[in-house]
Amino acid sequence: xxxxxxxxxxxxxxxxxxxxxxxxxxxxxxxxxxxxxxxxxxxxxxxxxxxxxxxxxxxxxxxxxxxxxxxxxxxxxxxxxxxxxxxxxxxxxxxxxxxxxxxxxxxxxxxxxxxxxxxxxxxxxxxxxxxxxxxxxxxxxxxxxxxxxxxxxxxxxxxxxxxxxxxxxxxxxxxxxxxxxxxxxxxxxxxxxxxxxxxxxxxxxxxxxxxxxxxxxxxxxxxxxxxxxxxxxxxxxxxxxxxxxxxxxxxxxxxxxxxxxxxxxxxxxxxxxxxxxxxxxxxxxxxxxxxxxxxxxxxxxxxxxxxxxxxxxxxxxxxxxxxxxxxxxxxxxx
Numbered sequence: 107x108x109x110x111x112x113x114x115x116x117x118x119x120x121x122x123x124x125x126x127x128x129x130x131x132x133x134x135x136x137x138x139x140x141x142x143x144x145x146x147x148x149x150x151x152x153x154x155x156x157x158x159x160x161x162x163x164x165x166x167x168x169x170x171x172x173x174x175x176x177x178x179x180x181x182x183x184x185x186x187x188x189x190x191x192x193x194x195x196x197x198x199x200x201x202x203x204x205x206x207x208x209x210x211x212x213x214x215x216x217x218x219x220x221x222x223x224x225x226x227x228x229x230x231x232x233x234x235x236x237x238x239x240x241x242x243x244x245x246x247x248x249x250x251x252x253x254x255x256x257x258x259x260x261x262x263x264x265x266x267x268x269x270x271x272x273x274x275x276x277x278x279x280x281x282x283x284x285x286x287x288x289x290x291x292x293x294x295x296x297x298x299x300x301x302x303x304x305x306x307x308x309x310x311x312x313x314x315x316x317x318x319x320x321x322x323x324x325x326x327x328x329x330x331x332x333x334x335x336x337x338x339x340x341x342x343x344x345x346x347x348x349x350x351x352x353x354x355x356x357x358x359x360x361x362x363x364x365x366x367x368x369x370x371x372x373x374x375x376x377x378x379x380x381x382x383x384x385x386x387x388x389x390x391x392x393x394x395x396x397x398x399x400x401x402x403x404x405x406x407x408x409x410x411x412x413x414x415x416x417x418x419x420x421x422x423x424x425x426x427x428x429x430x431x432x433x434x435x436x437x438x439x440x
Contacts, residue, residue: 145408158212158215159191160217161191166345175397175398176401183405185408186404189207193220200219201225219241220290221244226248230248230250239253242254242396243255243396252414254416256418257392262296263302265299266300267301269389271307274389279310282338283313285316287319288316293316317343317351320348321348323351324351328352340388341356342367344368345393349378383434388427389426394420
């Protein structure tokens with residue numbers, strides 16, 4: 107009787123597995139990642155390719171620049187047609203944007219996720235459908251994507267921390283930290299790296315607030331932080347707009363003594379490099395958008411029928427008043 111029961115269970119399981127396989131791909135039904143060949147949609151130079159670019163939030167100047175860099179690079183590839191979508195910091199809208207690109211059967215998806223966890227499943231869905239996925243700047247969980255392009259956020263945070271330790275506050279001091287959106291991977295990585303960079307110094311982070319990567323939010327948070335911690339000497343902001351927002355709050359509070367360091371270093375008149383050059387920030391740390399590199403990766407896969415690396419790490423650089431003019435000029439020549 108026991109043998110018969112075991113046999114019956116085995117037959118039933120086999121039947122269920124067979125039925126499931128008949129209903130769709132194994133990866134879609136189980137959530138497993140199915141390794142894809144990113145060149146399978148390649149038709150060479152004679153093809154025409156539709157690319158969907160899902161952006162997290164165009165309220166951030168960095169992301170406007172990223173889209174501009176993608177647009178500019180794509181104009182040089184006549185086979186490419188790029189459609190852009192702005193999630194406006196709304197995870198559900200970004201999921202819907204990606205679903206829309208999947209329905210349209212784009213030949214490649216580019217995405218800079220608003221937050222990692224909420225976007226992971228829909229990115230996996232696109233990838234498992236055979237759509238090559240280029241993830242920019244912020245990551246998703248797992249490895250269901252074709253290539254990730256971005257700078258090393260831990261390294262950038264460490265670079266900022268070391269500047270505090272060796273140059274800005276060599277005798278130690280109390281500082282505030284303005285983080286980016288808490289569910290986005292750069293926020294955690296830039297904090298981790300910064301803490302590594304100031305390790306062994308007398309620098310103390312007395313308070314941290316989520317500035318959501320935006321200047322206006324950071325300005326409000328900084329106003330409250332200064333009232334609670336009037337004895338701080340400097341601010342580490344995880345991007346330049348938040349550093350500028352903190353600077354405005356400090357000006358309103360009559361605190362011209364405070365020092366500010368950001369990240370991004372956009373080579374535009376309203377960007378972080380000019381803010382350093384003009385003395386509002388003491389330093390910024392370059393964080394390339396990866397827009398041009400994303401288009402190049404797409405060209406390799408769709409036009410040249412070539413493989414791309416799983417990760418492409420972009421270079422960074424510390425920008426201070428001494429090198430800001432040269433860095434600004436160099437980046438605008440490239």
